[in-house]
Amino acid sequence: MTQRQDEGAADHAAVALVHRAESALMQGRIERRDFMRAAMAAGVSVAVASSMAGFAEKAHANQLQLGTNLQKSYDFIVCGSGSSGSVVARRLAENPNVKVLLIEAGGSDEVPSVISPSQWFTNLGTERDWGFSAEPNPHINDRRMPLSMGKVLGGGSSINVMIWSRGHKNDWDYFASEAGDDRWNYDNVLKIYRRIEDWQGASDPLRRGKGGMVHVQTPDNPIAIAPAMLEACRGVGIPTFDDQNGVMMEGDGGAAIPNVRIKDGQRMSVFRTYVRPILDRPNITVLPHANIQRLVMKGSRVTGVEMLLGGKPLTISARKEVVLSTGAINTPKILMQSGIGDAAQLKQHGIKVAHHLPGVGKNYQDHIMVAGCVWEYAEPIAFRNNAAEATFFWKSDAKLDTPDLQPFQIEVPYTSTETGKQYAPPPACWSLSPAIVRPESRGEVLITGADPSTPVKIFGNALAEERDRTALLRCIELCREIGNSGPLARFNKREVMPGPKKGRDMENFMRDAAVTYWHQSCTAKMGHDNMSVVDGQLRVHGIEGLRIADASIMPRVTTGNTMAGCVIIGEQAGALLTA
C-alpha cells in the first residue's frame, strides 16, 4: 500500500466507526455522550458530531412514536423498502401534507454486514435473505438454483454487490415502445439519471449528473487484476472505457472499471440515500418486520393492505393508493393471493377472482452467470472493496443490436455448489464469471395455495433456450481466452476451472456452474398485450388504487445489473403519483 492508500483506508475505518456509533444511537442502543466520544476520537468536529447526534436522536424518537401510534389509514402505502420502494416513499413524503406508510418485512439495515461493502456475501442465507430457490431444472442438470433476495430495509440494495449499471439505450427505448409511453425512452430516462446522480468520475455532462442524491463512483484503489483485465480485453479486440455508464452503454459494448454505490468505504443503499435522511419527518412512518399478506379489495379497487406485524394480523387503509414494491417474486405472489392473476389458476386454489390478468407471475427473467472460470494466483492478492472491480459488455454474435454478455471479474474463487465440489479451488484464486444478460429463456412464479403462508414455486427455466446456451458457451471461451492471455496470465499459477473442455464436457460444466446474477425480474410486465400487468403509468390493468413499482414491471430485463433500473422505476412512480 502507498501512504495515500494507507491514509484512505484509515479514513474509511474512522468513517465506519462513526457510522456504527450513529447507527447505535439511532436505534437507541447507546447514549449521546457515547456517540460524541466515538465521533471525537475519529476526528469529527464538535459541530458536525452534534448535528449527527441531533438527527439520529430525533429520527429514533420520531419513528418510535409513529410506529407505536399507527393510524387506521394513510394517504399512500408503499409495500417494500427496496431499490424501487425507497424511492417512491421518499418522493411521496417530500410533500409534507401527504402521510406515507412504508412497510417492510425485513429488519434494520444498521448492521456491519450491510454497511461494509466487503461483507456483502455474508448476508446470503441469513435473516436478511428471502432465500428463495427455483424448482429443479433439467437445463442445469436438474439443479435447484438458489435465488437470494434482500429482506431488510433497503431490500436488494442492502445486500447486493453495489454495482450501478444504468441499462443499455436500447432497453429504455424498448420499455417505451412496449408501454406506448415516451416517458420511458432513453432520452427521458437519461434526464432522470442526470437529475439524481452525483457522479464522481470523468465529466460527461450529456450523460452523467453532478450534485444529485445518488453518489456514484468507481472503486477506490482497485485490485491490480482489474486494470490487467481491461488490458487483456483490449488484446482480444474489446475496447475499454473510463465509464461503464457513459457512451459505452449506447453502443456495441466495452470493458470498464464499474460504477459502484460506495462512499467513504460505506455501502450507499437506496434506503440510506432516499429514506434514512427523512426519518425525522412526521409524515413518513417506516414499519419494519411487517409482512404484507394480501391487498384489501373493494370490487376492483384496492383500499388497503393486510399484514402480519410481529406475528399479529393488522389491516391499514390507503386513502389514495397502494404501491407494491415487493420485488419480482413477492409482487406476483401478493397479487395472486389477492385475486389478481390467471383466473383458472386462482380458482384451483379457491381464490376469489378480483380480476383476470394471465400475465401475473409469467415472463420471469434473470441474468445467468457461470460461477466461474477460476485461476489460482501465483502470488495471492487480497480482495478489495466489493470484490468485483472489472466488467465488460460484449456480443456473442456481431449481428445482435445490443450486447448480450456481461462477465464480471470476482476477486475470490467463485463456484456453484457442484463445481466447488468437483474442482475444490484453493482460497487464493480469482474468477472471471461469464454471463448472459439478454436471456431468451422465460420462467414463471406460481402460488401453491390461497394462504399467504404457503410458499411460491419458481420455475426459473434458466438456459431452457438454445440461444442462451450458445451465447453462454461462447462467453466461457471468451473469458478463458482473456484470463489466460498475457496481461492476466502473469498473475496466474494455473487455470483451476473449467480448463480446455470441448463439446458435451464444456456444456455439462456450464449446466453445473450456472447460477443466478440475482436479477430476478419481469413478472408483472408493463405493456398493452394480454400478458401485460401494468400500463406505462404503472397502474395495474383493470384495478384502481394500485400501482406496481419494482423489477417485476420490466418488460424485459435490462442489459446489466438491475438496481439502477429499479431506481428509475421508483422515480417514475414517484413523479406519476405526485403529478
Ligand SMILES: Cc1cc2nc3c(=O)[nH]c(=O)nc-3n(C[C@H](O)[C@H](O)[C@H](O)COP(=O)(O)OP(=O)(O)OC[C@H]3O[C@@H](n4cnc5c(N)ncnc54)[C@H](O)[C@@H]3O)c2cc1C
Ligand atoms: C446478492 C445480490 C447481489 C446483487 N448485486 C447487484 C449489483 O451489484 N448491482 C445491481 O444493480 N443489482 C444487484 N442485485 C439486484 C438488485 O439488488 C435488485 O434487482 C433490486 O434491488 C430489485 O429492486 P426491487 O425494488 O424490485 O426489489 P427489492 O430491492 O428486492 O425490494 C423488495 C423489498 O420488498 C420487501 N418485501 C417483499 N415481500 C414483502 C412482504 N410480503 N411484506 C413486506 N415487505 C416485503 C423485501 O423484503 C424487500 O425489502 C443484486 C441482488 C442480490 C440479491
